Amino acid sequence: MSDYAFVPGGSLKFKGQGEKKKKKKSHSSSDRAKASDEINIKLKEKERVTRASGSASGEEETDAVAREGSPSRRERRRRDGGEDHMTEAERRFLETQKKRREQRVKEMAKKTHKERVQELNAKLDSLSEHHDLPKIGPG
Template sequence: MPSPYTYKTGGALRLKGDGKTRKKKAKAPSAGRPASEVKAPSQPQSGASTHVRGTTKVEQQFEKVQREKLREEVRREARKSHVEKVKSFNTYLERLSDHHDMPKIGPG
């Protein structure tokens, strides 16, 4: 019976999405062929489904609200002086639990 430590895995590491179904790059039209014969890469080929998804009204409204919140927060922080920023940071650190404290290592 072989030892469990002698087992070797076969083959190389396979990564997700590393298949043989890679898309080919579109070639630039050659000088010998007229442009009317060359298919544009933006046109979908027959049988191939290309689904372009836009954002919905709800997603647009959500992004708008998020941008407004971010702008308001930036405005609030911009009004603070350095001393106020340090005080607010210290109060934030005081509210954290002891789990986040740096352990004491070494003499001292």
């Protein structure tokens, strides 16, 4: 009986869990300020480079970059010279896909849930017995 007299309390301890986890170091506001200063310096350098090249559209782009932080995808494409890097066939394919998606949404919006359930039941009734689930076991 004396062997069972001592009952330790608390949760179970697992191997290797005795070490305490290190806390993540929080970043101070001075670190954030340094990072924002570096970004501003890079933006000013880009602005100087575009002004040196004499591009009037480059100044507009750097103004947009300064406002937004980084150029958007559309602006980069415009700068590179081409609006899109897709072929005509790819554009047509995407347009037809978009039209079909819109048509499906319109069709789904026309029908109520009850009508959709009735359509599904009618379709299942028209299928052959081959698609029925077989009965397994007695009964």
